[in-house]
Amino acid sequence: EPEVTQTPSHQVTQMGQEVILRCVPISNHLYFYWYRQILGQKVEFLVSFYNNEISEKSEIFDDQFSVERPDGSNFTLKIRSTKLEDSAMYFCASREGGRDTGELFFGEGSRLTVL
Amino acid sequence: GQNIDQPTEMTATEGAIVQINCTYQTSGFNGLFWYQQHAGEAPTFLSYNVLDGLEEKGRFSSFLSRSKGYSYLLLKELQMKDSASYLCAVTDSNYQLIWGAGTKLIIKP
Numbered sequence: 001e002p003e004v005t006q007t008p009s010h011q012v013t014q015m016g017q018e019v020i021l022r023c024v025p026i027s028n029h030l031y032f033y034w035y036r037q038i039l040g041q042k043v044e045f046l047v048s049f050y051n052n053e054i055s056e057k058s059e060i061f062d063d064q065f066s067v068e069r070p071d072g073s074n075f076t077l078k079i080r081s082t083k084l085e086d087s088a089m090y091f092c093a094s095r096e097g098g099r100d101t102g103e104l105f106f107g108e109g110s111r112l113t114v115l
Numbered sequence: 116g117q118n119i120d121q122p123t124e125m126t127a128t129e130g131a132i133v134q135i136n137c138t139y140q141t142s143g144f145n146g147l148f149w150y151q152q153h154a155g156e157a158p159t160f161l162s163y164n165v166l167d168g169l170e171e172k173g174r175f176s177s178f179l180s181r182s183k184g185y186s187y188l189l190l191k192e193l194q195m196k197d198s199a200s201y202l203c204a205v206t207d208s209n210y211q212l213i214w215g216a217g218t219k220l221i222i223k224p
Contacts (some may be wrong), residue, residue, distance in 0.1 A: 031210075042216040043158065043202065056211060091157055095210075101165070102146050102206040106157040 002026040006092050006107035014115055016081050021110045023075045023092030030097035032075045033104065034067065034090040036060070043091070050097075051080065082114045117141045119215035122202050126221045127193055135201050135218045143208025149177050149188045150202040152217065157218045158202055161188070190220075198222045 005024045013019050025032050031062055034046040047057040047067055054067065066078045075094075089111050093104040125144040127133040136201045139147070146165040150158035164170055164179035164186060188201055203215040 033212075044213045045212070045214070048211070056209070091188070101163050102210050102212070103148065103160055103163060104212060106159070108159045111155075 002105075004092055004094055004105050004107035006090075006110050009108065010111040010112055010113070012113045012115065013082055015084060018070075019079045019082055019086075019112060021077045021079075021090050021092075021112070023077070023107055024073050024104055025075055025092065025094030026096075028096065029105070032069070033076070033093040033095070034077045035048045035091045035093065037091065037109075038085075038088045046077070046090075053075035072083050077087040079112075082112075087112055117207065117213050118202055118207060119213055121201075121215045121218045123216070124167045124219045124221065126223060127190075128220055129193055129224050132189065132191050132192050133220065133221065135190075135203075136181060137186045137188070138205070139184050139186070139205045139213070139215075141205050143211055144181060145146035145206040145208065145210055146206045147177075147179055147186050148202075148206075148212070149175075149186075150204060152200045152202055154200075161201075167193060193199060193222050195222050195224070 007022045032049040035043050037043045045058050049062045064080050068076050086091045089109045091109045092107040120139045122192045124222045151161050151163040152158040162177035169178045179186045200217040200219050205213050
């Protein structure tokens with residue numbers, strides 16, 4: 001069964017360092033998302049991506065964040081200069097699009113720990 | 116603003132039935148989802164409702180009333196593995212998914 005894959009599963013980094021989280025969405029999906037979830041808190045929307053550009057972003061997604069689809073399969077989230085409060089689980093998700101139900105398919109998440 | 120409300124925590128007994136309610140106010144409506152999330156893991160899809168009524172899938176059922184902005188998730192024959200957070204989420208007119216904070220369900224023997 002097709003699935004969304006994310007790497008790394010866990011990354012520990014020093015404050016101020018750059019981090020790149022990688023995602024491979026389901027191959028025929030057209031919409032891609034990044035969410036984050038700080039431990040014990042609700043899932044928060046970061047950004048959505050369609051047709052090679054950002055379609056929507058939240059207040060959380062400031063200039064420290066960027067997304068890219070460098071090739072036909074990968075979808076990356078870059079945090080330029082990490083802060084302690086960036087420590088969270090980051091989930092990538094994809095959606096088929098068109099006349100689909102809107103169901104999101106999630107990756108297993110990348111846990112980011114900023115020291 | 117857009118808002119989804121669900122109880123923070125519920126407790127139930129193994130083998131029993133529990134109903135988790137969700138109310139929503141969103142700009143437009145294109146469907147309501149229930150996801151299950153075990154601690155430290157990604158949300159997993161449980162159900163999708165876009166029309167009024169009850170959708171049954173094994174031990175889990177989900178109900179929707181669009182006029183009332185209300186849904187519930189019904190879990191029957193509870194098992195210990197059902198201990199998890201249950202997230203209600205609504206897609207608005209832009210197909211943006213609006214998440215509730217989740218209901219932590221604790222199952223006791």
